[in-house]
Amino acid sequence: MAEEKSQASSSKMLTLKASDGVLFEVELNIAKEMKTVQAYIDDCEDIETIPIPNVLGKHLAIVIEYIKKTNEEYDAEFEKQWNMDDLQLLLLAANYLNISGLQECLCKAIAKRIENKSPEYVRKVFNIENDHSPEEEAKLRKEYKWAFEGVDKD
Amino acid sequence: MENLPSPLVIEILSRLKDSTDLARCRVVSNTLNEASYEVRSLTLVCSMSRYLKSRSPETKHLITPFKTVLKNLVLRSPNLESVSLGVDRSLGGISFDDVEDESDDLHLTDFNFIQDWLPSLSKSIKSLSVSDFWVQSCWRQSQALSLISSTCHGLVQLVVRNAWLVVDGLCLMPTLTNLTLEFVRLDDEDLNMLNTCFPNLTQLNLIGVGGLKEPKINLPHLRTCQWSVSNAPLSLNISAPSLVDFHLKCIKPRLLFLEAPSLSNFNLSLENTDELVLKNCGNIQCLQLEVECFSLGYILSMFQRCVAVERLSLDFVRKTPRVVDVGADQVREFGLDMLLNYFPNIRYLSLGSEAWRVMESSFCRGSLENGIETKTLKELVAYIVVLEIEFTLAFIFSVLDKCTQLGGVSLLIHSDVDPCVAGNLISACRTKFPGVRWRWGIWKEGIKDTWVSDGI
Numbered sequence: 001m002a003e004e005k006s007q008a009s010s011s012k013m014l015t016l017k018a019s020d021g022v023l024f025e026v027e028l029n030i031a032k033e034m035k036t037v038q039a040y041i042d043d044c045e046d047i048e049t050i051p052i053p054n055v056l057g058k059h060l061a062i063v064i065e066y067i068k069k070t071n072e073e074y075d076a077e078f079e080k081q082w083n084m085d086d087l088q089l090l091l092l093a094a095n096y097l098n099i100s101g102l103q104e105c106l107c108k109a110i111a112k113r114i115e116n117k118s119p120e121y122v123r124k125v126f127n128i129e130n131d132h133s134p135e136e137e138a139k140l141r142k143e144y145k146w147a148f149e150g151v152d153k154d
Numbered sequence: 155m156e157n158l159p160s161p162l163v164i165e166i167l168s169r170l171k172d173s174t175d176l177a178r179c180r181v182v183s184n185t186l187n188e189a190s191y192e193v194r195s196l197t198l199v200c201s202m203s204r205y206l207k208s209r210s211p212e213t214k215h216l217i218t219p220f221k222t223v224l225k226n227l228v229l230r231s232p233n234l235e236s237v238s239l240g241v242d243r244s245l246g247g248i249s250f251d252d253v254e255d256e257s258d259d260l261h262l263t264d265f266n267f268i269q270d271w272l273p274s275l276s277k278s279i280k281s282l283s284v285s286d287f288w289v290q291s292c293w294r295q296s297q298a299l300s301l302i303s304s305t306c307h308g309l310v311q312l313v314v315r316n317a318w319l320v321v322d323g324l325c326l327m328p329t330l331t332n333l334t335l336e337f338v339r340l341d342d343e344d345l346n347m348l349n350t351c352f353p354n355l356t357q358l359n360l361i362g363v364g365g366l367k368e369p370k371i372n373l374p375h376l377r378t379c380q381w382s383v384s385n386a387p388l389s390l391n392i393s394a395p396s397l398v399d400f401h402l403k404c405i406k407p408r409l410l411f412l413e414a415p416s417l418s419n420f421n422l423s424l425e426n427t428d429e430l431v432l433k434n435c436g437n438i439q440c441l442q443l444e445v446e447c448f449s450l451g452y453i454l455s456m457f458q459r460c461v462a463v464e465r466l467s468l469d470f471v472r473k474t475p476r477v478v479d480v481g482a483d484q485v486r487e488f489g490l491d492m493l494l495n496y497f498p499n500i501r502y503l504s505l506g507s508e509a510w511r512v513m514e515s516s517f518c519r520g521s522l523e524n525g526i527e528t529k530t531l532k533e534l535v536a537y538i539v540v541l542e543i544e545f546t547l548a549f550i551f552s553v554l555d556k557c558t559q560l561g562g563v564s565l566l567i568h569s570d571v572d573p574c575v576a577g578n579l580i581s582a583c584r585t586k587f588p589g590v591r592w593r594w595g596i597w598k599e600g601i602k603d604t605w606v607s608d609g610i
Binding site: 088110111114136137140151 | 157158159162165166167168169170171172174175177178179180181182183184185186187203204207216217218223226
């Protein structure tokens with residue numbers, strides 16, 4: 001069962017402003033889970049609106065929801081809802097905001113999605129350009145030919 | 155992942171479960187190739203499919219030998235901090251009869267194999283795990299421990315499974331704090347070398363370790379220990395001043411000696427012993443006992459000084475049925491009074507199905523005196539099989555009459571019990587004791603308990 005973090009500890013509200021201007025009102029104890037925000041508060045005690053320039057409103061909403069609901073069960077289902085682009089952007093957000101639990105969850109999720117997949121799949125899914133020369137690639141493929149058995153079909 | 159900065163790419167690659175995936179990432183792009191060398195852990199498992207292909211005449215020439223793969227991966231990454239190699243657990247099911255050759259291609263604790271790659275990691279490696287292939291390792295003595303101890307100067311964690319290890323040449327490993335040996339034959343019959351060479355262990359797991367005669371664990375910093383041993387050792391001796399959590403499963407040692415003044419959580423499974431000595435174990439708060447019914451009196455009497463026990467779980471070892479022995483069937487009379495006598499401060503009591511069955515029979519035979527009330531017990535959990543509902547109800551009510559502060563009762567009823575009977579039991583309990591917080595569930599051997607909130 002998802003458990004909301006207790007609101008009893010602090011009723012003070014804070015406003016977070018995403019990069020696209022979307023505003024979020026959150027309890028202080030939720031905001032403090034973002035170490036970057038915590039540092040901001042420590043520096044400027046009376047602040048009411050904190051700018052989050054690197055994160056879109058859509059992703060900030062997901063991050064806030066995660067902090068409120070995180071537990072083993074929630075985390076296991078969390079990543080299934082998002083496509084690869086969103087997972088990467090969420091990871092960038094979690095990294096910027098310094099939320100270690102969310103960062104861990106997302107890294108594991110992305111790793112899981114490339115398990116047993118071909119290099120072509122990984123390139124497509126992550127939009128990566130192959131910057132190996134043909135000779136380099138051939139050499140690597142030969143060296144690691146054992147790694148190519150039993151790979152999922154794309 | 156080109157949008158992600160390199161440190162994050164490395165974090166992702168570090169979470170790949172098998173280094174085969176990491177190897178494929180090297181082909182993806184130059185960036186990923188470079189990032190892959192920053193990953194400090196290596197995991198390589200030989201799957202059943204790989205094993206079969208390496209044996210099949212049609213495919214064996216296509217398979218790169220597992221040891222070659224491992225060596226190449228390690229030699230390319232000289233800064234590895236963690237290495238885990240092994241055969242998949244499914245290969246544990248292969249027996250000698252299935253195997254026609256005497257190859258050692260998967261003998262992973264082979265000294266010469268380890269020597270080919272471990273020294274290159276001597277300064278960096280902190281954690282090493284080797285799950286060997288029993289069919290190839292059980293008849294080949296391995297000097298791996300001596301090599302590991304002389305090579306790995308900063309090793310913190312060591313796990314070895316399915317191997318035959320000798321201790322000749324074992325050196326001191328002062329940084330090692332975590333050791334797990336599982337299904338290992340260890341030629342260190344009294345654990346002398348283990349105690350001497352791994353003096354700073356804080357966590358020790360010896361699961362199915364054979365070759366022991368009169369083992370003594372004597373480790374000043376040990377905090378958690380799990381020891382599961384056959385009936386081969388004559389005695390078991392544990393002296394550990396910092397031990398907090400101890401899980402011991404044994405059969406019938408002649409002597410069991412335990413000195414653990416910091417011990418708080420003790421889980422003991424043993425059929426019987428000629429001599430049980432508990433020295434300075436007065437701080438045990440949580441005790442789980444699984445013993446043979448006949449030995450209960452003796453074993454409980456040895457816990458006499460353990461007045462700090464607040465949580466107690468008890469069950470009787472289920473022996474396999476044998477020729478009916480009237481004496482054996484006449485289980486001793488055993489009631490709640492006996493437990494409360496030895497552990498007057500218990501707040502939480504959990505009774506396994508055999509313990510409940512014996513207590514219920516004793517009660518129903520009317521052979522126990524009704525002792526005084528007790529106010530300490532607050533919570534009861536029991537695994538029950540309802541044979542005669544009247545007897546079960548009578549017993550439950552007697553417990554509640556006696557334990558006047560018992561506020562929470564959780565009963566797991568065996569899944570074979572008729573749902574009508576179970577339903578009747580539940581309503582009778584709720585009606586007679588409406589103030590009690592009742593919880594109901596279903597249990598069955600080998601299956602996880604299911605809790606049901608409203609009836610069954």
